Amino acid sequence: MMQNLKYIIGIDEVGRGPVAGPVAVGAVLFSVENKTAMEERFSNFKDSKKLTPKKRNEWFENIKKAKDEGLLDYRVVFVDNKKIDEFGIAPSIRSCIKNSLKKITSTTSTATGLLLEDYLILLDGGLKAPEEFVNQKTIIKGDEKEMVIALASIMAKVTRDALMCNLAKNYPKYELEKHKGYGTKAHMTAIKKHGISEIHRKTFLKNI
Numbered sequence: 001m002m003q004n005l006k007y008i009i010g011i012d013e014v015g016r017g018p019v020a021g022p023v024a025v026g027a028v029l030f031s032v033e034n035k036t037a038m039e040e041r042f043s044n045f046k047d048s049k050k051l052t053p054k055k056r057n058e059w060f061e062n063i064k065k066a067k068d069e070g071l072l073d074y075r076v077v078f079v080d081n082k083k084i085d086e087f088g089i090a091p092s093i094r095s096c097i098k099n100s101l102k103k104i105t106s107t108t109s110t111a112t113g114l115l116l117e118d119y120l121i122l123l124d125g126g127l128k129a130p131e132e133f134v135n136q137k138t139i140i141k142g143d144e145k146e147m148v149i150a151l152a153s154i155m156a157k158v159t160r161d162a163l164m165c166n167l168a169k170n171y172p173k174y175e176l177e178k179h180k181g182y183g184t185k186a187h188m189t190a191i192k193k194h195g196i197s198e199i200h201r202k203t204f205l206k207n208i
Contacts, residue, residue: 005135006118007031007108010148011100011127013093014048014156018181019188019204020174020197021164022078023089025096026156027104028063028148029119030072037071039147048143048153053161060158063151074152075104076159081201088203097123098130124149171197 007029015023030038041062048056066072077100079092087095101121108114121129124142142149161180168176173194179187183204191200191208 004118005032005120006114007105008035008120008122008148009101009104010122010142010146010150010152011097011129012124012143012149012153012156013096013127014153014160015181016089016093017183018201019183019191020081020176020181020200021167022080022160023084023092023096024076024078024156024160025093025100026074026076026152026154026159027097027100028072028074028151028155029104029108030148034071038066041066041071042147042151045147045150048150048157051154056154056158059151059154063155072151073104073107074155075100076155077103078160078163081199084201085203093127097127101129101133122146122149124153167199171199 009027009029011025011027013023013025015021051059063072063074067074077096079096084092105114105116105119116132117134119133119135121133121136122142123129123136123138125140126138128138129136139145139149143153144150164180165177168174174187174190174197191205196202196205196208
């Protein structure tokens with residue numbers, strides 16, 4: 001079933017749990033022809049959550065450089081807090097996955113006439129791609145086991161963290177640059193003191 005694959009795509013999400021800001025899905029794509037080069041380039045891959053911010057940024061820059069060299073492609077897609085409140089976190093993540101796959105496959109499919117069965121989708125944890133992607137595999141702790149999922153995790157994590165640091169400039173009372181929207185003790189104290197802002201997930205803060 002998978003012997004004629006042309007591309008491998010890794011998918012991971014970041015930001016499921018925070019009480020503020022968007023959820024993000026990262027997608028990284030490389031051709032089967034580049035598999036050996038990818039394995040050599042990223043042989044010491046690690047789950048983004050186990051890297052220091054400095055190391056994550058180094059990986060991020062390396063991934064961007066690899067894209068410039070034509071070794072891979074990537075996309076990061078967001079769903080904001082308002083849509084999370086409206087539709088729920090699980091549907092929002094599914095929407096991110098769908099949109100990230102649509103964007104990352106559009107260039108290769110348009111250029112070469114590839115079909116969806118030409119792609120192998122590897123997803124972390126309990127994530128699933130739309131059913132039309134017939135070659136997909138969900139891997140528990142995939143960000144620790146599959147290099148392409150780890151790279152997707154890094155892209156999503158660094159991109160979302162940067163967004164939260166930018167939002168912190170507009171909402172300084174919540175110190176978003178420190179906790180990136182997660183419900184830390186300091187963050188929850190700030191919410192109780194200053195109220196729920198426009199970037200908070202109200203459905204995550206029903207007890208406030």
